[in-house]
Amino acid sequence: MTSPSEESAPAAPTPNAGQQELIESTDGLYLVDAGAGTGKTFTVTHRYANIVAQDDVEPDDILLITFTRNAATEMKDRIVANCDYDMRALNDAPIQTFHSLCNEILDQHGFHAPSYLGIDDAITGSTQILENKPIEQEYFREFIDRFSDEHDEYADQLRCLSEPTELLDLINTLAAKGVFPTADGWYRDSRDALEGEFDAFKDAFDEVNRPRNGGSKQSTLRSALGRYGKDKCYLPDAPDRDELRGEYGSKSVPEDVAERVFTEDRDRLIEFVHDVYFDYLEFALGRNYLNFSFLQLFAFVLCCEDDDLRESLAFEYAMIDEFQDSSEIQFKLALLLSGTNNVCVVGDWKQSIYSFQYAAVENITAFESRLERFAAELNDDADRVSFPLEPVTRIELEQNYRSTQSILDFSENALVAPGSSRESVDRESVLEQVVSLFSNTERDHSQIEAFQHPDEHEAILTKIQEIVGNDEYAVEDDGELRLPTYGDIAVLTRTRDFGRELLSTAESSDFPMAYEGGIELFRTDQAKLLLAWLRILEGGSAAKRGWAVVLERAGYVLDEIDYVLEHGRYPDAMEGFRSELEAFETHAAVTRRVFDRYGYDGATADVLLTTIQSLHSSTTMTRGDLIRIIERGVESGYTQEVQAAAGTDSVTVQTIHSVKGLEHPIVILGNMNSGAFPPSGGSGGTVTYSETTGLRQRKRYDDAHGDPHVYDNWRADVLRRCQPTEYDEERRLLYVAMTRAEDHLLLAAGEEPNTFLEELPVEIATLEPNVSSVDLDERTQTQFSIDLPASPGPEGYSPHSLMDDGIYEAVSDGRGTEFGSRVHEFAEDYVLRTDATPDTDDERHVKAFLDGLPGELRVEERAYLPLEADGKRVTLSGVIDLVHVTDDTAEIVDFKTDLSRHAESEYRIQLSVYYHVLDEWFSDRTVTASLFYTAEDTRVEIDPLSEAELAELATENGLRP
Known part of the structure; x- marks a missing residue:
């Protein structure tokens, strides 16, 4: 696989005629049709360098929008190589995603943005991007x-x-x-x-x-x-x-x-x-949070309503990459932020595959009409888009630096292939819109094949072994042909399920294969085992489902599991482990102990633990809630991006969505089956x-x-x-998959090939599976390296991020998170409704304590504390159990159901965060912080740490913005 650039740069540094035209065309409105492999990133970055080379232009005058953070980073790297500015000068230049741009606008100017919609709340520096x-x-x-x-x-x-x-x-x-x-x-x-x-x-x-x-x-x-x-x-x-x-x-x-x-x-x-x-x-x-959609919403409203701000933000030049992936609101934002008509949008309608992320392919297929309509809408009550809307110059990049001509010609068939036997496609009108690509490769040695077998996974592995070392599938390398290796091959699939099943088949055959793309986090073995133990701890009807998984994991056969479940005679070691888990006070501690017991210490376990800690700090989550979250994650297939740590010679498995922008010498497009692609x-x-x-x-x-x-x-x-x-986007997906192939393209199906494959001009051969053993010096590693999403806004941490969770694991006589949750729920109910009836001594102690407080009671108050840690800003957020407000004081009370005071030093950290928040809220009152131990019916006042001490803890714990 070649470098994962957004598009291939040309083999030679000299631009072709189409690229040169775009590079030199700096002023005016431009619509660029940049087909697959036409050196789009090369051209855009050279155009940027040409613009910024002008005497009166600085990087801050040029807005360059990309659609991923990685693409923005690569753009900066390439621009540095082609202009007089170094990376330090470009570090703060507006080369970014729409979301990060909107976040910057709101961070600096958005405090009152919600008021334009009639909302009283403000957007502050501590507002998190969820x-x-x-x-x-x-x-x-x-x-x-x-x-x-x-x-x-x-x-x-x-x-x-x-x-x-x-x-x-x-x-x-x-x-x-x-x-x-x-x-x-x-x-x-x-x-x-x-x-x-x-x-x-x-x-x-x-x-x-x-x-x-x-x-x-x-x-x-x-x-x-x-x-x-x-x-x-x-x-x-x-x-x-x-x-x-x-x-x-x-x-x-x-x-x-x-x-x-x-x-x-x-x-x-x-x-x-x-x-x-x-x-x-x-x-x-x-x-105190915004999602990505709300980021853009409020940035748009702010730019519409504040004329002075809009004019101050306006850019002299605007370039938008991957414009086929933009949404309607992003198109309008680009117009609001363009101070002149020096606007250039670059994209390829044939590669628009993200409608599920709200992309509108019409932004590029109907660019001129949308430009006029959107500008008219924005100008209906004010002069917001003042530059002329014509002429729009169209530039077509036709030279492909990736694939052979045979693959390029064959790929166009994907755009007119019917998605079902009932669909009729107007081939002529579709192909009229296609800018045909011309290959820059010297050879045309491509094999384009299709094969099928009911056991498709085995058939694919068999075909891969037929390809490796076979000169009929030779690949080009620095102008010469060489024999193909496993590492030259990628298997692309419409669904993650197929990729996971193929990987499982490969592992059972000790076959060199690795996976890249999104993993269904809650469908992993780690999540399933955690869910099993949570069900056991929860008890009730779900407990047997948990025991069945745990017993199977321990090696019990089906008959043995049935007997154990029927008689409820669980192994002593498992019963002991359940008791151990019941004593833990937090879901994170339970999770960590389960993973420790089963030896789960990789990235998947880490991201699961991080997710659960985030859920715990962001929501008032009971064990039952956590079970339902995992169950819903299993049902929905919630994914987390991963990269497999592959060996030096292994096949790559990817979904088509994740492979966009990449390329492989040999592509096998699998799962070309009815009901799978297009999916039913x-x-x-x-x-x-x-x-x-x-x-x-x-x-x-x-x-x-x-x-x-x-x-x-x-x-x-x-x-x-x-x-x-809705098959148009599926056709574009098929096109994207095909145009990833540099040298050879193969398509695979099972028992029922889909209409796409049946309508393509290729014969479908039957391939009998015959996978042989593989002898490689270095095997692939299929462990997942999971990238946690980086927020474009201030990172949110809970006070628990500064605390040592190990204090909970040493406790053997705790009463568990469920008991603590019930006591906290009673306290909240009693304050809000006053008619809640206590059922336990702890709840009776809470009732008596609350009855004795003369002032205003506020429960479940969310608190946010920004800190400067190691020169960076981080935000700590949590929920205060109770705030008691009188004319002179504001008292923080945190209810603890612990049977001992073993964790008091760590609780001091938690309450110190809340103390400094309330000290700002109630600057005219004396603020105190205390713990109320519900079992002892005792209140203990806490001497808070200073903000400097909290910042030092944040640095020690590696908290980063």
Whole structure:
């Protein structure tokens, strides 16, 4: 595999004609079609160096947007090599991602940005950027529980949801589209977007309703409506199938169906989404965090509303890389931040594969029309985009420095391959948009093959062994051909599951193979074993499921496991280990002990422990909550990016999404199977949004038949069938996979090849598996090296980050986290409702203590303390159990259910953090901090550490911003 650059640079340092045109074209509007392997990064960085070489231009005058942090770093490295500026001078230059740019804007200017939407909370230097999806989902579930309690009027809408977090995906989608709520409505005219566009929908309707085969065959829509109502339960007013499809023998659906399905009263739905959206914005700010979507939302609003700020931020030059991966809000942000018409967008529509991350391929395929429309929208009440919008000069990079001409020509077939037997693709119109690439390689020695076998994994391994050392698959290396090795080969797959299964097959055969890409963190052996012990500790019906996993891990066979579970006679050593775990006070301590017992000390165990510590510090999480988080992570396939520590000669396995921008001498595209690529799946969430149909609800709660029931919405079902297929992006994925190959391209399938493969101009041969033993001096290592996501904002740590968790592990007589959680929940309930009844002595002690406090009681107060540690700013955040406020004092109280005072020195660190936060909040009062030991009914005041001492601890513990 070559260097993981965003695109290959040309073999020679001299730019070709297309590259030279872009490098020299510094002023004006440019749309650059930079196809796969055309030296995009080489050209963009040379263009940057050419611009900054001008006498009156500094790096701060040029905005260069990339879509990954690694790409930004590489851009800086290459620019340094081509201009008079060194890395120190470019270190703070605006060469960055949209998210980091927005974070910088908000960090410096965003304090009052929420006020433009009617939100009272502010964005501060301690506001965290939340990247961890499981943590945000837990926050959102907590939010929805609160929202449902406070909004009885939306009970029917909430009943229809199969999974509340689907609303979080909807909110992020709307934010990417520039649709924002305000306290009394919607920001600017964004509500209009929620209605959809009937004219655009009618065009799509007409396209799928046109009779096929010159009028002799019924339309795609009429054929699809043959399944209308299947496995559905509609309200009585729904039309029947024949009414929608038209008279018998007709070839298309009646014209009036378009208006009937589009027209629907959605005011209540829009009100519901508005209130969820707005309240969640307030909730997130109240918890002092922003997700990536909200970063862009508030930066956009700030740039729209503050004219002076926008003008001060404006850049003389703007270049946006990978523009096909940008969203609508990012396009608009780029316009707001461009002070002149010196704007250059670079991309390739054929490689737009991130719609699930809100990318809009139309940003590049319809660049000119969107440029005019977005500028008009931004200028509707002020002169925000003042530069001329034409002419737009189009530059095409056609010289490919990666693949042979045979592979380039073959790859174009991916863009017109139907995704199913029912789909018809207009080849001519698609290929008219394609800028064909011309190979710069001297040879065209490519093998392009396809093979299949029901045991596809074994067949792929067999084919790899046939390739290695075979001169028919020779690869080019510095202008010469050499025999291929295992390290020259990459197996690409649409799904992670297939890659994991292939790796498992390879390991069982001692085959040299390594995995790169995203790993389903909660599906790892470490997570499964941790989940098993958590279930055992939780008890109840889930305990047997946990014991079954633990017993199997210990080597018990199925019959033995059944006997043990039936009689409940668990091995003494396991019972003893359970007792040991029950005594631990924190989930992190339980996790660490489980991993220690089973020898899990690699990166996967580390990232799991880090995730659990983050969850613990960010949420009030019980053991049951943690179990549910892991279970949901298993179901959703939550992923963490990993890199395998491969040996010097091993096959690489990657998903297609993770391989974009890379290249390999030999590519095997696996899992070309029906239902896998394109994947078969559900039809999305209950509440959906698209530009053409607007906001829609697939389910409705009603009691039309006398019994309350969640009904299917017939209009939503028909609307879905009126839309074009979603196979376009799958075709682009196929294209991306093919164009990763430099020398040879192979495609593999199992028993049922997909329509893609069947329609490609290649014969599918049957390959009989015959994997032989591999004798290599150095085997691949398949341990995962997991990269924890780096936040573009201030890093958040809990006070536990400064504490020694080892104090909990030495305790043998503790009462466990569940007991402590119940006591804390009682304290909160008693303060908020005063009618909570104590069940234990600890709770009775808490009640008596609270009854004796004369001032205002505040529970579960979140506190944030920024510190300067080793010259860097870090933020500590935690939740204070109780704040007792009187006219003269503010008292911090932390409830502890420990049976001893063994951890008091570490608790002092925790309370010191809270002390300094409250000392700032209540500067006119005396602030104290104390522990209340619930078992002893004793209060102990703590002498806090200074902020300098906390900063020193932060440095010692390696906390970094």
